[in-house]
Amino acid sequence: MTDTAQPSRPLRVLAAMSGGVDSAVAAARAAEAGHDVTGVHLALSANPQSFRTGARGCCTIEDSRDARRAADVIGIPFYVWDLADRFREDVVEDFIAEYEAGRTPNPCLRCNEKIKFAALLDKALALGFDAVCTGHYATVVRNEDGTRELHRASDMAKDQSYVLGVLDEKQLAHAMFPLGDTLTTKDEIRAEAERRGLAVAKKPDSHDICFIADGDTQGFLANRLGKAEGDIVDESGARLGSHEGAYGFTIGQRKGLRIGTPAADGKPRYVLDISPVDNTVTVGPASALDVSALTAIKPRWCGAAPTGPGTYTAQLRAHGGETEVTAELIDGSLEVTFTEPVRGVAPGQAIVLYDGTRVVGSATIASTVRATPSTV
Numbered sequence: 001m002t003d004t005a006q007p008s009r010p011l012r013v014l015a016a017m018s019g020g021v022d023s024a025v026a027a028a029r030a031a032e033a034g035h036d037v038t039g040v041h042l043a044l045s046a047n048p049q050s051f052r053t054g055a056r057g058c059c060t061i062e063d064s065r066d067a068r069r070a071a072d073v074i075g076i077p078f079y080v081w082d083l084a085d086r087f088r089e090d091v092v093e094d095f096i097a098e099y100e101a102g103r104t105p106n107p108c109l110r111c112n113e114k115i116k117f118a119a120l121l122d123k124a125l126a127l128g129f130d131a132v133c134t135g136h137y138a139t140v141v142r143n144e145d146g147t148r149e150l151h152r153a154s155d156m157a158k159d160q161s162y163v164l165g166v167l168d169e170k171q172l173a174h175a176m177f178p179l180g181d182t183l184t185t186k187d188e189i190r191a192e193a194e195r196r197g198l199a200v201a202k203k204p205d206s207h208d209i210c211f212i213a214d215g216d217t218q219g220f221l222a223n224r225l226g227k228a229e230g231d232i233v234d235e236s237g238a239r240l241g242s243h244e245g246a247y248g249f250t251i252g253q254r255k256g257l258r259i260g261t262p263a264a265d266g267k268p269r270y271v272l273d274i275s276p277v278d279n280t281v282t283v284g285p286a287s288a289l290d291v292s293a294l295t296a297i298k299p300r301w302c303g304a305a306p307t308g309p310g311t312y313t314a315q316l317r318a319h320g321g322e323t324e325v326t327a328e329l330i331d332g333s334l335e336v337t338f339t340e341p342v343r344g345v346a347p348g349q350a351i352v353l354y355d356g357t358r359v360v361g362s363a364t365i366a367s368t369v370r371a372t373p374s375t376v
Contacts, residue, residue, distance in 0.1 A: 010034045010035050010036060011035045011036070011129075011130035011131050011176075012035070012036045012038075012128060012129045012130045012131075013030050013035045013036065013037045013038070013129065013130065013131050013132075013133050013176060014037075014038055014040055014120070014124040014127075014129045014131070014132050014133065015027035015030055015037050015038065015039045015040065015076070015132075015133040015134075016040060016041075016042060016116060016120060016132060016133065016134045016135075017039045017040065017041050017067035017070060017071060017078070018041070018042075018063060018067065018135070018206075019041065019060075019062070019063030019064060019065075019066035019067040019070075019200065019203075020063075020066075020135065020200060020203060020205065020206065021135075021189060021190055021193050021198070021200045021201060021203055021205075022135030022136075022137075022179060022189065022205075023067075023134060023135035024067070024070040024074075024135070024193060024198050024200050025135065025178075025179065025189055025192055025193050025196070025198070026133055026134060026135040026176075026177070026178045026179050027039055027070070027071070027074055027076065027133060028070075028074045028193075028196050028198070029178035029179070030133045030176060030178050031074050031075070031076055033178075037074070037076045037133070038076060038077045038078070038079070038129070039067065039068075039070070039071035039074070039076050039077065039078040039079070040078070040079050040080070040081050040120075041063070041064050041067040041068070041078070041079075041080045041081070042080075042081055042083050042087075042115065042116075042120065043064065043080050043081065043082045043083065043084055044083055044084055044087040044091075044115070044210075044211070045060075045084055045087075045211065064080055066199065066200050066203065068080075069199055069200075070198050070199070070200055073196065073197050073198055073199075074196075074198075081120075081123070083115060083119055083120070086114070086115065086119050087111070087115055087211075090110065090114035090115065090119075091107050091110050091111050091114060091115065091211070092107075092211055094107075094110055095107045095110070095209075096221065096224055096225065098348050099221055099225075099247040100221075100225055100247050100276060101276055101348075102246060102247075102274040102275060102276040102347070103346070103347045103348025104250045104251065104346040104347070104348040104349055105348045105349075106163070106318065106348075106349060106350050107209055107210075107211075108163045108318065109162075109163050109165070109166050109350050109362070110166075112163055112164055112166055112167070113166035113167070113300070116132065116134060117132065117166075117167055117171045117175065118171075120132060121171060121174055121175075124174075125174065130174065131174045131175065131176045132174060132175060132176065133176040133177075133178065134175075134176075134177060135177075135178075135179055136160045136163075136164060136177050136179070136180065137153035137155065137158040137159055137160045137161075137177070137179050137180050138150060138151070138152065138153050138159065138160055138161040138164050138177050138180045139151040139152065139153060139154065139177060139180040139181045139357075140172055140175055140176070140177060140180075141358075147169060147303060148169055148172035148173050148175075148303075149172070149302065149303060149358050149359075150164060150165070150167060150172055150302045150358070150359040151357045151358050151359065152354070152357040152359070153177075153179070153180045153181070154180065154181050154182060154183050155182075155183050155184070155185075158186065160318075161352070161359050162315050162317075162318050162320075162350070162352050163318055164359070165300070165302065165350065165352035165353075165359050165361060165362030166300045166350075166362050167300075167302060168300060168301065168302065168303075169301075169302065169303050169304075172302060186205075190202065218245075218248040221245065221247050221248060222244070222245060222248070225245060225247055226245075227244045227245055228244070228245045228246070228247075228279055229242055229243070229244055229245075229279075230242065230243055230245075230246055230278070230279030230280055230281065231243075231279075231280050231281070232257065232258075232259060232280075232281045232282075232283060233280055233281070233282055233283070234269075234282070234283060234284060235272070235282060235284045235288070240259045240260070240261050240283065241257070241258055241259045241260055241261075243258075243281055245279075246274050246275065246276055246279050246280065246281050247276075249271045249274055249281050250271065250274075250346055251271055251272070251273070251274065251289070251344060251345070251346035251347075252270055252271060252289055252343065252344030252346065253270060253271040254268055254269075254270050254271075257269065257271070257283060259283065263285070265285075267285060267286070268286070269283040269284060269285065270283060270284065270285070270286055270288075270289055270344075271283055272284045272288050272289065286343070287372060288370065288372070289343045289344050290341040290342070290343055290370065290371035290372060291338065291341060291342055291343070291345045291368045291369060291370060291371055292337065292338055292341050292369050292370070292371040293335070293336060293337045293338065293368070293369040294336050294345060294351065294365050294366075294367065294368045294369065295333050295334070295335055295336070295365075295366050295367045295368075296333065296334040296336060296351050296363035296364055296365050296366060297332075297333050297334070297363060297364055297366045298363060298364050299329065299332075299333075299334050299361055299362070299363040300361055300362050300363070301360065301361035302358075302359045302360065302361055303360075303361075305329060305361070306327075306329060306360060306361075307329075308328065309326055309327070309328040310326065310327060310328070310355075311324070311325070311326050312324075312325055312326075312327055312353040312354060312355055312360060313325070313353075313354045314327075314336065314338075314351050314352065314353055314354070315351070315352045315354065316342065316345060316349060316350075316351055316365075317349070322354065323338060323339070323340065323342055324338070324339040324340070325337060325338050325339065325353070326339075327353055333366070334351070334363045336351060341371035345365060345368050346365065347365050347366055347367060347368070348364065348365065349364075349365050350362050350363070350364055350365070351363055351364075351365055
């Protein structure tokens with residue numbers, strides 16, 4: 001038997017306030033519930049811009065000011081904490097290194113793991129806070145024995161449990177997600193913010209990668225890794241074209257391949273493999289993207305690690321659907337088999353396992369098994 005993890009006493013809560021509407025409403029709800037709330041904005045950029053670019057980016061001076069104004073309206077203390085060096089090392093540099101190695105990382109998971117629920121939570125606990133509050137849409141449930149579980153948000157359309165699948169039970173014990181257990185549309189969240197007098201009510205949501213404000217991931221990587229010309233080949237190894245850096249491609253990519261020679265069957269080709277060793281990108285038909293199994297490493301469990309093989313559903317992207325799998329932890333690696341083949345799975349991505357609405361855990365995809373072996 002479980003129930004939502006509502007504390008029985010007022011807590012000292014540190015509310016992470018990005019300057020957006022979700023985190024502002026979450027902080028307001030925590031304060032309204034009687035908790036002793038302090039707002040904090042994380043300065044994650046070493047050279048923050050004054051203003052956002054529409055709905056892109058975050059961590060600007062404007063965002064910091066928006067968070068401060070929201071805290072003033074709520075009536076809570078507010079601070080700005082500089083975690084730019086930690087963010088650069090644990091998130092940005094990791095992002096660059098993963099692409100350089102031919103993998104496709106998810107920086108939001110890394111930020112939640114390393115920044116919001118490691119660096120921030122550790123500092124909060126050291127200062128005597130009981131919990132960290134964020135505007136994520138997910139739910140923490142407390143079992144009768146006192147252990148915590150992470151579950152999907154009540155509204156699946158807004159669920160963000162995928163990017164929180166890296167949290168362990170200790171971190172969940174100090175996590176608070178006030179938006180997760182209410183069935184409200186984003187318009188209703190904005191209306192609530194307006195009723196509360198929060199000026200961020202109509203502020204656009206952030207999209208894409210927060211530290212690449214213009215959305216040009218390839219340009220961002222090229223500036224840091226430099227150009228490195230290589231070949232684009234088909235499954236037989238025949239050269240079809242060239243590129244300026246294998247890091248600029250992802251598994252399943254169709255556009256931007258710049259291949260002069262059309263396929264024999266006239267159908268589009270997709271990126272099938274990225275080899276940083278010889279700087280080669282392999283392309284082929286869509287059917288070659290189908291994956292029947294994978295191996296994932298560095299598992300993190302939202303509670304006790306599962307024992308023996310089990311049947312779960314899995315999510316492979318932040319905004320992707322669920323697919324049925326069997327999974328087993330073998331020698332520290334997660335071996336996953338899909339009930340039906342899935343398409344476009346890339347090493348470096350996270351796979352998050354679910355048992356119903358409960359998040360079992362997350363792991364990083366290391367390798368995949370093609371559903372249909374190449375006939376070349």
